[in-house]
Amino acid sequence: MITLYHRPKTRSTRFLFLLEELGADYEVRIVSTRSQDGTGGVDPANPHPHGKVPAISDDGVVVFESAAITLYLTDKFPLNRIGPVTTDRQRGEYLSWLAYYAGVFEPALISKFMKVEVPRVTAGWVAIEEVMPVVLARLARGSYWLGEDFSGLDVLYGTTFAQFAQSDLMPRSPVLDAYVKRIVARPAFARAMAKDKG
Numbered sequence: 001m002i003t004l005y006h007r008p009k010t011r012s013t014r015f016l017f018l019l020e021e022l023g024a025d026y027e028v029r030i031v032s033t034r035s036q037d038g039t040g041g042v043d044p045a046n047p048h049p050h051g052k053v054p055a056i057s058d059d060g061v062v063v064f065e066s067a068a069i070t071l072y073l074t075d076k077f078p079l080n081r082i083g084p085v086t087t088d089r090q091r092g093e094y095l096s097w098l099a100y101y102a103g104v105f106e107p108a109l110i111s112k113f114m115k116v117e118v119p120r121v122t123a124g125w126v127a128i129e130e131v132m133p134v135v136l137a138r139l140a141r142g143s144y145w146l147g148e149d150f151s152g153l154d155v156l157y158g159t160t161f162a163q164f165a166q167s168d169l170m171p172r173s174p175v176l177d178a179y180v181k182r183i184v185a186r187p188a189f190a191r192a193m194a195k196d197k198g
Protein backbone atom coordinates (compact mmCIF):
# COMPACT_ATOMS: atom_id res chain seq x y z
CA MET A 1 0.00 0.00 0.00
CA ILE A 2 1.26 3.46 -0.91
CA THR A 3 1.05 6.27 1.64
CA LEU A 4 1.18 9.85 0.37
CA TYR A 5 2.47 12.33 2.94
CA HIS A 6 0.44 15.32 2.02
CA ARG A 7 -0.48 18.85 2.91
CA PRO A 8 -3.42 20.26 0.94
CA LYS A 9 -2.70 22.90 -1.73
CA THR A 10 1.01 22.20 -1.96
CA ARG A 11 3.27 20.31 -4.33
CA SER A 12 1.90 17.06 -2.90
CA THR A 13 -1.53 17.80 -4.38
CA ARG A 14 -0.24 16.78 -7.80
CA PHE A 15 0.39 13.28 -6.48
CA LEU A 16 -3.29 12.90 -5.66
CA PHE A 17 -3.69 13.63 -9.39
CA LEU A 18 -1.04 11.10 -10.46
CA LEU A 19 -2.28 8.39 -8.10
CA GLU A 20 -5.81 8.94 -9.40
CA GLU A 21 -4.57 8.75 -13.00
CA LEU A 22 -2.81 5.50 -12.15
CA GLY A 23 -5.84 4.00 -10.43
CA ALA A 24 -3.50 3.13 -7.54
CA ASP A 25 -4.52 1.89 -4.15
CA TYR A 26 -3.23 4.53 -1.73
CA GLU A 27 -3.83 6.27 1.54
CA VAL A 28 -3.24 9.90 2.37
CA ARG A 29 -1.54 10.97 5.54
CA ILE A 30 -1.92 14.66 6.22
CA VAL A 31 1.20 16.13 7.83
CA SER A 32 2.12 19.58 9.01
CA THR A 33 4.96 21.50 7.36
CA ARG A 34 6.60 24.85 7.99
CA SER A 35 4.69 27.74 6.44
CA GLN A 36 5.99 31.01 5.07
CA ASP A 37 4.29 32.97 7.85
CA GLY A 38 6.35 31.06 10.43
CA THR A 39 3.51 28.85 11.59
CA GLY A 40 3.51 25.08 11.37
CA GLY A 41 6.43 22.77 11.86
CA VAL A 42 8.06 19.60 10.66
CA ASP A 43 5.88 16.60 11.34
CA PRO A 44 7.83 13.72 12.90
CA ALA A 45 5.62 11.32 10.94
CA ASN A 46 6.88 12.71 7.64
CA PRO A 47 9.85 10.70 6.26
CA HIS A 48 11.04 13.54 3.99
CA PRO A 49 14.59 14.50 5.12
CA HIS A 50 13.64 18.21 5.28
CA GLY A 51 10.09 17.74 6.51
CA LYS A 52 8.69 18.83 3.14
CA VAL A 53 5.87 17.38 1.07
CA PRO A 54 5.49 15.37 -1.06
CA ALA A 55 6.94 12.10 0.13
CA ILE A 56 5.56 8.62 -0.32
CA SER A 57 6.12 5.33 1.38
CA ASP A 58 5.45 2.10 -0.49
CA ASP A 59 5.38 -0.71 2.06
CA GLY A 60 8.20 1.05 3.90
CA VAL A 61 10.17 2.17 0.81
CA VAL A 62 10.41 5.94 1.07
CA VAL A 63 10.62 8.14 -2.03
CA PHE A 64 10.82 11.95 -1.97
CA GLU A 65 11.32 14.75 -4.54
CA SER A 66 8.53 15.24 -7.07
CA ALA A 67 10.47 14.04 -10.12
CA ALA A 68 11.61 10.88 -8.33
CA ILE A 69 8.11 10.14 -7.03
CA THR A 70 6.71 10.60 -10.53
CA LEU A 71 9.18 8.14 -12.03
CA TYR A 72 8.76 5.67 -9.18
CA LEU A 73 4.98 5.62 -9.51
CA THR A 74 4.80 5.47 -13.29
CA ASP A 75 7.36 2.63 -13.25
CA LYS A 76 5.40 0.87 -10.54
CA PHE A 77 2.20 0.89 -12.60
CA PRO A 78 3.53 0.31 -16.14
CA LEU A 79 0.30 -1.11 -17.48
CA ASN A 80 -1.35 2.26 -17.15
CA ARG A 81 1.19 3.60 -19.69
CA ILE A 82 1.53 6.96 -17.98
CA GLY A 83 5.31 6.89 -18.36
CA PRO A 84 7.49 5.23 -21.00
CA VAL A 85 9.03 2.02 -19.62
CA THR A 86 12.75 1.18 -19.87
CA THR A 87 12.36 -0.53 -23.25
CA ASP A 88 10.38 2.34 -24.76
CA ARG A 89 12.13 4.65 -27.24
CA GLN A 90 10.68 7.64 -25.41
CA ARG A 91 12.28 6.61 -22.11
CA GLY A 92 15.31 8.88 -22.63
CA GLU A 93 13.06 11.84 -23.36
CA TYR A 94 10.98 11.02 -20.30
CA LEU A 95 14.00 10.92 -17.98
CA SER A 96 15.50 14.07 -19.49
CA TRP A 97 12.39 16.18 -19.00
CA LEU A 98 11.81 14.80 -15.49
CA ALA A 99 15.33 15.86 -14.51
CA TYR A 100 14.85 19.17 -16.36
CA TYR A 101 11.75 19.83 -14.28
CA ALA A 102 13.70 19.53 -11.02
CA GLY A 103 17.04 20.90 -12.16
CA VAL A 104 16.13 23.68 -14.59
CA PHE A 105 12.42 24.49 -14.82
CA GLU A 106 11.58 24.87 -11.12
CA PRO A 107 14.81 26.71 -10.24
CA ALA A 108 14.14 29.08 -13.17
CA LEU A 109 10.56 29.70 -12.02
CA ILE A 110 11.52 30.19 -8.39
CA SER A 111 14.42 32.49 -9.37
CA LYS A 112 11.95 34.69 -11.23
CA PHE A 113 9.46 34.56 -8.36
CA MET A 114 12.19 35.60 -5.91
CA LYS A 115 13.57 38.22 -8.31
CA VAL A 116 16.97 36.57 -8.27
CA GLU A 117 19.05 37.01 -11.39
CA VAL A 118 20.31 33.72 -12.81
CA PRO A 119 24.05 33.85 -13.47
CA ARG A 120 24.05 32.40 -16.98
CA VAL A 121 27.10 30.15 -16.82
CA THR A 122 27.65 29.38 -13.13
CA ALA A 123 24.09 28.31 -12.34
CA GLY A 124 23.10 24.85 -13.50
CA TRP A 125 19.85 26.30 -14.82
CA VAL A 126 18.85 29.21 -17.04
CA ALA A 127 16.42 32.11 -16.70
CA ILE A 128 12.71 31.43 -17.20
CA GLU A 129 12.86 33.71 -20.28
CA GLU A 130 15.16 31.11 -21.83
CA VAL A 131 13.12 28.15 -20.56
CA MET A 132 9.69 29.22 -21.81
CA PRO A 133 10.44 29.27 -25.58
CA VAL A 134 11.72 25.71 -25.22
CA VAL A 135 8.62 24.69 -23.28
CA LEU A 136 6.21 26.38 -25.69
CA ALA A 137 7.87 24.84 -28.75
CA ARG A 138 7.54 21.49 -27.05
CA LEU A 139 3.86 21.97 -26.21
CA ALA A 140 3.04 23.18 -29.73
CA ARG A 141 3.99 19.73 -31.07
CA GLY A 142 1.08 17.81 -29.55
CA SER A 143 -1.58 17.59 -26.88
CA TYR A 144 0.81 16.57 -24.11
CA TRP A 145 4.49 16.85 -23.20
CA LEU A 146 5.46 13.63 -24.99
CA GLY A 147 3.04 14.02 -27.88
CA GLU A 148 -0.45 12.55 -27.84
CA ASP A 149 -0.04 10.37 -24.73
CA PHE A 150 -0.52 11.85 -21.27
CA SER A 151 2.44 11.10 -18.98
CA GLY A 152 3.89 11.86 -15.56
CA LEU A 153 5.50 14.92 -17.14
CA ASP A 154 2.06 16.43 -17.61
CA VAL A 155 1.38 15.96 -13.91
CA LEU A 156 4.48 17.99 -13.01
CA TYR A 157 4.46 20.65 -15.72
CA GLY A 158 0.69 20.72 -16.15
CA THR A 159 -0.11 21.39 -12.50
CA THR A 160 2.60 24.03 -12.28
CA PHE A 161 1.26 25.81 -15.35
CA ALA A 162 -2.28 25.51 -14.02
CA GLN A 163 -1.07 27.51 -11.06
CA PHE A 164 1.21 30.02 -12.80
CA ALA A 165 0.14 30.40 -16.47
CA GLN A 166 -1.88 33.53 -15.69
CA SER A 167 0.75 35.04 -13.41
CA ASP A 168 3.31 37.65 -14.39
CA LEU A 169 5.98 34.96 -14.14
CA MET A 170 4.88 33.54 -17.50
CA PRO A 171 4.41 34.92 -21.00
CA ARG A 172 0.79 34.96 -22.24
CA SER A 173 0.41 32.06 -24.65
CA PRO A 174 -2.60 30.38 -26.31
CA VAL A 175 -0.54 27.16 -26.50
CA LEU A 176 -0.03 27.23 -22.74
CA ASP A 177 -3.68 28.09 -22.08
CA ALA A 178 -4.87 25.20 -24.26
CA TYR A 179 -2.47 22.82 -22.51
CA VAL A 180 -3.70 23.86 -19.06
CA LYS A 181 -7.30 23.42 -20.22
CA ARG A 182 -6.54 19.84 -21.30
CA ILE A 183 -4.86 19.05 -17.98
CA VAL A 184 -7.56 20.43 -15.71
CA ALA A 185 -10.32 18.79 -17.80
CA ARG A 186 -9.04 15.33 -16.94
CA PRO A 187 -11.40 13.41 -14.63
CA ALA A 188 -8.48 12.39 -12.39
CA PHE A 189 -7.61 16.07 -11.90
CA ALA A 190 -11.16 16.78 -10.71
CA ARG A 191 -11.05 13.79 -8.35
CA ALA A 192 -7.71 14.98 -6.96
CA MET A 193 -9.05 18.50 -6.38
CA ALA A 194 -12.07 17.09 -4.56
CA LYS A 195 -9.80 14.94 -2.36
CA ASP A 196 -7.49 17.87 -1.68
CA LYS A 197 -10.41 19.78 -0.18
CA GLY A 198 -10.93 16.84 2.21
Ligand SMILES: N[C@@H](CCC(=O)N[C@@H](CS)C(=O)NCC(=O)O)C(=O)O
Pocket residue numbers: 010011012033034035050051052053054064065066067
Ligand atom coordinates in the same frame (compact mmCIF):
# COMPACT_ATOMS: atom_id res chain seq x y z
N1 LIG B 1 11.89 19.89 -4.49
C1 LIG B 1 10.77 19.46 -3.70
C2 LIG B 1 10.09 20.68 -3.12
C3 LIG B 1 9.12 20.30 -2.03
C4 LIG B 1 8.63 21.54 -1.28
O1 LIG B 1 9.31 22.57 -1.19
N2 LIG B 1 7.42 21.46 -0.71
C5 LIG B 1 6.87 22.54 0.06
C6 LIG B 1 5.36 22.57 -0.12
S1 LIG B 1 4.89 23.04 -1.75
C7 LIG B 1 7.10 22.27 1.55
O2 LIG B 1 6.93 21.16 2.01
N3 LIG B 1 7.49 23.32 2.30
C8 LIG B 1 7.68 23.21 3.72
C9 LIG B 1 9.11 23.30 4.14
O3 LIG B 1 9.94 23.68 3.32
O4 LIG B 1 9.41 22.96 5.28
C10 LIG B 1 9.80 18.64 -4.58
O5 LIG B 1 9.59 19.03 -5.74
O6 LIG B 1 9.26 17.62 -4.14
